[in-house]
Amino acid sequence: MSSDLKERGLSGVRLGISSETELRRAFNELEKIVSAAGWKLEGWVVQEYIAGGKEVRIKAFRDDELGPSIVFEPISFWMRIFGDRSFRLAPLDRDEAKEMIKETYGYYMLVGEDGSLPVDFDALIETMCKMSDLICKLGRVVEIHLHPLKVLERGVKAVDVKVVLEVK
């Protein structure tokens, strides 16, 4: 539904809601937009607003030839211009995950060399290792996509997660 609205130049997302009153107001606003478009409302998703941190994308997937694999992409200027990303075969150990992050230009952004605050590197490494374990152990899962994953000063939080299962 949200993507359909986007196609029409409308936004189905409301950010920075801090009270119940604001939430009700946002519901009403969006209901009006949806009914004006003649659609039936299927439901709402309310989630925590995660401010700050650095955005990265992690994709664990089963490649036809290479098998369980993982891609790490820091979301930055470098990714858009040079396709800044790194790849490894899963499962990963901590050293390999660390190496994967260091291989990208985005590493300097994550450690705060661009003047911003450094992020929780260990939590990011742990997330990558766990994702690589999941793609290796769960046979039915074809792809797990965290896009974006917010790496905060303490811990990480996934804003959006996509899990693709094998169709039998």
Next chain:
Amino acid sequence: MSLDVLLRPEKIAIVGDAREKTTYKMFIKIVERTTGFPKVKIVDLGGEINGAEKSVKYLGRDIDICVVVLGGKSLGKHLQEIFKRCKLVVLLSDISEQILENREKILGPRSAGIINNDVGLRTSISEIPPAGSVSLISQKQAVTVRILRKMSAYSVGVSKVICTGEGQGIPEIDILKVLASDKSTSTICLNIYRTKNLRNLLDEIGHVSRSKPVVFHFLGKDDWMVASAVRQRGGIYVRNVRELVCGAKILSETPPLLGDRIFLLARTVDLCLDAAKHLSEFTICDVPEKILVKAGLERGNTGCCFKNIDLLVRYIPEFEKVSDGIFLVLEEDEEIEKLEGIRVNKTFVVIYPRRIRSARFPIFEDVEDAALAMKISAERGKFLRKSKIC
């Protein structure tokens, strides 16, 4: 079937037809090349070659490797008989893959043949590089021929060449396992176009890389993913035939570069500067003033210039103490034979603009090739240090 026949074949056979226009030249060439091999049976279905058998029925039943140089129609008729009598069949010509049975004992169709310089087996249509310790597993006939031509030009010493062609009969992973256990192979090169199980092959590269460097050239899938996967497993990923050959040469002829400090030596300042342009990834290191004077060197902007090659040879161990590798650029009129007595324990690369057939260390004609090789050597060194093998 055991693939050990690739390492120690005792009896081989060549089957061809001297009357067949398309394969005649290839057949004669291979027959001529097998004269050095002790036990060879030649079958000429056309009956033109003196002393050759006229039918595959005379082959006997204990042939290790049979190289078949026949075109499609005549080949089909004789294949069953050949399979019955031979442990391994190498098909050089093109043939419809549908009619092929016993795939597990076939190299080909469209194989460039096999070379085993240890036993004098040279049943290949391509140029034969000098004997050495590099082994090559390759698929596409044309690319294999190109690699071997370049290996000959760069004087890369070859131990074994196994071209599997395009039939996907014998898996490359099995050949890799055989070469990993082969004592006369120090470096393995893989040139792969497609494979049944790339993941398994990469895992095997991971095992082999701990004892021998594996240089991997892949013609198929998206580069960056395969490149990362190969490096993760400890292999050396190369993008083209030139890198493959340069990598094979340096890895087989000198110890890997276990650091990034290079001692750059050249006859003139200009040569030093030109070499340094290609070595930007390394730290060009210096020697103490005392040794500099004794060895008759002059410090340039980058690297050092030598005046006397005899003195230079004498002080090589001192240069090794301060660096991880030595990069020596010589001029065309240099007395290169004076380097013959050098004993080196670290990476030692010489650039000399004239072709030298054999030396105890890698000699490149071109600075760019040598720098490329140095990078490959450094990649191997990095893996060895990371895995705590070295």
